[in-house]
Amino acid sequence: MKKIIGILMMVIVLIAMASGLAYAGTKITQSDIDEGLNFCQEYPVRLALDGTEITFGEKDVPPVIIKERTLIPARALFEAMGGIVAWDNNTQSVNIKLDNTVVQLVIGSDVAVVNGVDQPLDVPAMILDPDGDYYGSTMIPVRFTAEALGCEVSWEDSTRSVLATSPKTEEPVIEPNEPSTEPTDGNTDTPTDDDSGMLDMIHTAAKDKLVVIDIGHGGKDCGSIGHQGQTDQLYEKDLNLPIGLKLNEYLKSAGVKTLLTRDQDVYLTLDERTTIANNNGATLFVSVHNNSNESSTPHGTEVLYNSKVNAEGKTENDLYGIASKTIAANVQDEMVSICGTYDRGERSSPSLYVLKHTVMPAIIVEGAFLSNESDLKMLRTSEFIDNYAYAVAKGIIKSLNDAYK
Numbered sequence: 001m002k003k004i005i006g007i008l009m010m011v012i013v014l015i016a017m018a019s020g021l022a023y024a025g026t027k028i029t030q031s032d033i034d035e036g037l038n039f040c041q042e043y044p045v046r047l048a049l050d051g052t053e054i055t056f057g058e059k060d061v062p063p064v065i066i067k068e069r070t071l072i073p074a075r076a077l078f079e080a081m082g083g084i085v086a087w088d089n090n091t092q093s094v095n096i097k098l099d100n101t102v103v104q105l106v107i108g109s110d111v112a113v114v115n116g117v118d119q120p121l122d123v124p125a126m127i128l129d130p131d132g133d134y135y136g137s138t139m140i141p142v143r144f145t146a147e148a149l150g151c152e153v154s155w156e157d158s159t160r161s162v163l164a165t166s167p168k169t170e171e172p173v174i175e176p177n178e179p180s181t182e183p184t185d186g187n188t189d190t191p192t193d194d195d196s197g198m199l200d201m202i203h204t205a206a207k208d209k210l211v212v213i214d215i216g217h218g219g220k221d222c223g224s225i226g227h228q229g230q231t232d233q234l235y236e237k238d239l240n241l242p243i244g245l246k247l248n249e250y251l252k253s254a255g256v257k258t259l260l261t262r263d264q265d266v267y268l269t270l271d272e273r274t275t276i277a278n279n280n281g282a283t284l285f286v287s288v289h290n291n292s293n294e295s296s297t298p299h300g301t302e303v304l305y306n307s308k309v310n311a312e313g314k315t316e317n318d319l320y321g322i323a324s325k326t327i328a329a330n331v332q333d334e335m336v337s338i339c340g341t342y343d344r345g346e347r348s349s350p351s352l353y354v355l356k357h358t359v360m361p362a363i364i365v366e367g368a369f370l371s372n373e374s375d376l377k378m379l380r381t382s383e384f385i386d387n388y389a390y391a392v393a394k395g396i397i398k399s400l401n402d403a404y405k
């Protein structure tokens with residue numbers, strides 16, 4: 001549906017552009033767009049962040065210069081900076097949040113909204129699909145957006161590159177336990193599995209549904225330990241924390257109401273965790289974990305659930321309109337597709353404490369194994385932490401949007 005609306009919007013935008021109605025200030029015509037696309041196909045434009053080239057997904061339209069303004073696919077650059085890029089289907093807008101700044105770009109509009117204040121745009125955000133394969137890219141003006149978010153942007157003519165520099169902030173880099181000095185050569189692919197490359201906003205009917213994010217272990221409870229006793233020892237609790245915090249950001253950016261059981265390195269009993277969810281009337285409980293085994297062979301992702309029936313024989317669907325098993329399957333699918341992990345499937349685990357003692361639909365995500373060498377290497381990358389959080393957010397949003405239309 002979103003794709004159809006996207007295509008429809010693109011057609012409307014292009015018709016408006018061709019007729020010169022859309023942009024009173026700088027008239028952009030279809031021939032301006034064609035000219036830009038053709039020229040940039042012959043002379044590609046590159047994009048670098050802090051000296052590292054940004055690569056785009058296979059389906060992405062590469063950077064294009066239209067009327068001397070460079071447009072890039074919305075997600076690649078700003079997610080590399082740790083920002084959040086979300087698509088709002090209702091307003092047909094791209095919303096980018098970095099630190100305390102939010103930029104909203106409506107498709108085809110020559111006004112951007114930066115922290116609630118309107119600012120004029122020379123060239124609007126637009127959806128382009130030059131090869132007509134219906135996998136259009138949402139393109140946004142890079143200089144305006146990056147500068148609004150506090151970045152410096154320059155153009156290097158010799159390499160035809162847009163050079164962006166991250167804002168200077170004191171963002172702590174989370175290096176669990178002993179930081180590894182090895183380059184993280186594991187998993188550098190950015191997720192490109194969907195048409196827009198962004199999270200969907202939550203339906204209005206699901207906006208009052210509370211999702212409790214339970215970040216596994218903490219404090220004296222380290223959870224699983226990778227490379228125990230070695231200099232690069234890694235505690236599961238230190239992985240779960242940044243994943244859970246990022247998941248919270250992703251869900252909030254999509255309009256989901258959330259509550260965390262912990263947001264720092266503290267110990268909580270399992271009973272305290274389930275009580276938080278039960279007492280706050282949560283609709284969904286998601287527990288963030290990573291796995292371990294005595295053998296170094298098992299690897300990959302599994303999502304655990306418990307299909308509950310209450311004392312009166314009412315199912316989760318009867319009581320909440322949504323079921324643990326469906327949520328588990330959606331999250332499992334997104335994890336495997338976005339993180340590229342081995343698919344261990346979703347599993348019914350009715351005896352696990354937090355699944356048994358929460359009254360609402362609940363899942364435990366076991367992202368990857370600290371006891372497996374290749375999983376452990378991947379777990380140490382910031383890409384995996386981000387992909388894990390993004391995938392779970394996507395699975396949860398899909399589940400809520402399917403249940404509450």
Ligand SMILES: [Zn+2]
Nearest residue numbers: 216223289290
């Ligand atoms: Zn755990």
